[in-house]
Amino acid sequence: MSDGYLAGYLPLAVILAVGVLLVVAMFAGNRMLRPAHATHEKLLPYECGVDPVGEGWAQTHVRYYVYAYLYVVFAVDAVFLFPWATVFAGLGWVSVGEMAVFIGFIAVGLLYAWRKGVLTWT
Amino acid sequence: MSDLLEALLRVLVVLVAFLLLPLLVGQAEHKAMAHMQSRVGPMYAGMFHGWAQLVADGVKFVQKEDVVPRDADPAVFRIAPAVALLPYFVVMLVIPLGPGLVGQDLDVGLFFVLAVMGIGVIGTLMGGWSSANKFSLLGGIRVAAQLMAYELPFVLVGASVAMAAGTLSLTGIVEEWQPWWLLWQGIGLVVFFVAGLAELQRPPFDMPVADAEIVFGPYTEYGGLRFALFILAEYAGIVVLSALTAVLFLGGWRGPFEDSLGWLWTLVKTFLVAFVVIWVRVAYPRMREDQLQRLAWQGLVPLALLQLALTAVGVVATA
Numbered sequence: 291m292s293d294g295y296l297a298g299y300l301p302l303a304v305i306l307a308v309g310v311l312l313v314v315a316m317f318a319g320n321r322m323l324r325p326a327h328a329t330h331e332k333l334l335p336y337e338c339g340v341d342p343v344g345e346g347w348a349q350t351h352v353r354y355y356v357y358a359y360l361y362v363v364f365a366v367d368a369v370f371l372f373p374w375a376t377v378f379a380g381l382g383w384v385s386v387g388e389m390a391v392f393i394g395f396i397a398v399g400l401l402y403a404w405r406k407g408v409l410t411w412t
Numbered sequence: 413m414s415d416l417l418e419a420l421l422r423v424l425v426v427l428v429a430f431l432l433l434p435l436l437v438g439q440a441e442h443k444a445m446a447h448m449q450s451r452v453g454p455m456y457a458g459m460f461h462g463w464a465q466l467v468a469d470g471v472k473f474v475q476k477e478d479v480v481p482r483d484a485d486p487a488v489f490r491i492a493p494a495v496a497l498l499p500y501f502v503v504m505l506v507i508p509l510g511p512g513l514v515g516q517d518l519d520v521g522l523f524f525v526l527a528v529m530g531i532g533v534i535g536t537l538m539g540g541w542s543s544a545n546k547f548s549l550l551g552g553i554r555v556a557a558q559l560m561a562y563e564l565p566f567v568l569v570g571a572s573v574a575m576a577a578g579t580l581s582l583t584g585i586v587e588e589w590q591p592w593w594l595l596w597q598g599i600g601l602v603v604f605f606v607a608g609l610a611e612l613q614r615p616p617f618d619m620p621v622a623d624a625e626i627v628f629g630p631y632t633e634y635g636g637l638r639f640a641l642f643i644l645a646e647y648a649g650i651v652v653l654s655a656l657t658a659v660l661f662l663g664g665w666r667g668p669f670e671d672s673l674g675w676l677w678t679l680v681k682t683f684l685v686a687f688v689v690i691w692v693r694v695a696y697p698r699m700r701e702d703q704l705q706r707l708a709w710q711g712l713v714p715l716a717l718l719q720l721a722l723t724a725v726g727v728v729a730t731a
Contacts, residue, residue, distance in 0.1 A: 301419040301516040305505050309498040320637045323475045333482035335545040354557045361560035368567045375574040379731045386724045
């Protein structure tokens with residue numbers, strides 16, 4: 291374990307455990323100190339003082355959906371950038387050109403979305 | 413066994429930093445904002461200029477009742493604040509203060525940091541969704557839309573720095589850094605900082621928690637300790653973003669006397685960036701939701717792509 295590649299990740303496991311312990315300790319302290327007087331009104335969803343209307347999980351604008359698609363397209367591309375970033379200097383202009391073509395395709399996609407009016411709020 | 417002990421020791425040092433630095437930034441924000449607005453800010457707690465105000469707040473929060481709304485999804489509602497907070501704690505482990513002064517130097521440090529920072533936002537989204545409240549839901553969806561818009565330029569300019577340095581290790585990036593990178597990576601610096609602000613939902617990008625229109629967005633139903641954890645996550649986020657900006661773009665511990673005072677340089681740069689974060693909050697009004705999206709997709713993403721091109725050409729031309 292001590293000389294393997296994963297040994298570098300041991301502190302990560304430790305910090306996750308310590309973090310969870312920290313949160314648990316905070317809430318344990320809270321549990322010992324806090325009052326508990328739950329009333330019906332206190333547990334209602336907050337809608338500025340009046341009784342809540344309908345359900346909390348309401349329908350929302352589909353506009354956000356399109357941004358999610360755009361994001362997925364670009365996020366996949368960004369992942370490929372990182373391994374390439376560390377080696378491309380040795381590969382020279384050819385590799386830069388290849389990456390430019392790759393990103394260019396996606397940039398054209400963004401331009402298309404822009405021209406189609408996806409990015410303007412209606 | 414000694415490995416485990418050493419790891420534990422490193423983690424405890426990070427824990428102290430994690431509990432201390434956000435409070436320093438928070439207190440600096442109280443006082444800096446107050447003086448910029450011709451007020452004095454907290455003055456009583458701790459006798460001297462209200463230095464203990466946030467400690468007093470913490471003591472208050474820990475004694476508060478734990479209210480879970482009737483319609484909420486209780487399990488998700490309860491763990492959401494921890495999901496929002498812990499990623500910043502984990503990220504602090506890999507950010508270097510000086511040469512060798514780092515919790516754990518990972519080969520893929522930059523990639524790890526960018527990946528883990530995104531998780532914090534999921535905590536906010538979980539809180540917004542599980543509250544079963546219309547304001548919370550709207551706020552949560554705005555958080556998600558904002559993350560998706562700004563994560564992209566954030567990651568792209570991160571990749572630009574990795575290309576310039578030829579490594580993904582944060583320590584390696586600082587060692588490769590040269591002062592003229594301030595110009596070469598200048599666009600990246602601005603894009604990274606602005607996109608980071610937006611990911612933390614700091615003003616002027618605080619549409620998701622816009623108090624004048626959707627109460628407090630995803631945090632509407634939260635109170636007491638869980639609310640305090642969300643706020644702590646925000647300030648830990650400021651520390652992490654400032655430290656990352658300092659390490660990636662401002663040269664981290666590089667500066668005069670870097671051999672003996674390197675860690676001090678990192679801290680000074682981090683706090684300077686944190687001060688700008690506070691300053692921006694006072695200086696700019698909140699942006700509207702459509703303006704937010706337009707700034708990201710039509711402003712920052714093209715700029716980030718331009719920065720990538722500049723970096724690629726620069727590296728190959730000088731190689």
